[in-house]
Amino acid sequence: MIAVKNLRKSFGNLTVLDDLTFNLDKGGIYAILGPNGSGKTTFLKTILGMVLPDKGTVFFDQVDISTSHDYRKKLGYLPQIARFPDNITVSELIYMIIDIRQVPAQPEPLVELFGLKPFLDKKLGNLSGGTRQKVNIVLTFMFDTSVLILDEPTAGLDPVSLIKLKELIANAKQQGKIILITSHIMNLVEELADQIIFLLEGEIHFHGSLNELKEKTKERDLEHAIASLLQS
Secondary structure, three states, X not given: OEEEEEEEEEEOOEEEEEXXXXXXXXXXXXXXXXXXXXXXXXXXXXXXXXXXXXXXXXEEOOEEHHHXXXXXXXXXXXOOOOOOOOOXXXXXXXXXXXXXXXXXXXXXXXXXXXXXXXXXXXXHHHOOHHHHHHHHHHHHHOEOOOEEEEEOOOOOXXXXXXXXXXXXXXXHHHOOOEEEEEOOOHHHHHHHOOEEEEEEOOEEXXXXXXXXXXXXXXXXXXXXXXXXXXXX
């Protein structure tokens, strides 16, 4: 469904993506991992059309994404830091996003799931960071998209909300969706991910299952396996 071919991006003299090539041709949870500055966010923003590559192509359902924006309707995106006007209410934000995207949405079950009803008439500027993150999760999952891009999705979440988020991700996987996730919480990745894509200095240093990574590095868990990749 997503094919990346010879993707390259530089900012001045800094090469952030260096000839990336790989395919994600079936549903599942793909963890994009790497240290800060490895190119993770730039790669995700390239898929979203927010960053234009210097070279290479991203295909979505065999269509070059540079030729059409229609594919974005099939994407759900949870950014690491979502910035919205502080003076609008939660309800106004939800329906503004629905109005912008012009596709069917079901926010009500998610609002109920995360206990957001008491906050619908509250302004965003008056919400805690954790409540804002719950709102962002509603905005991401209320559309029936075939691909979900989740950039550090657990930020600020309490344990109960984290469990609910993991259930949403698991349900999306069962529906055959592609979920791209970045996280610094290795036990979360180890619990959820089907495939690991490890970036270092803009290059792919590993792409495969967690078991394959453990076998390659001879380590017992993901945290030590990633450390081994960094030291190799």
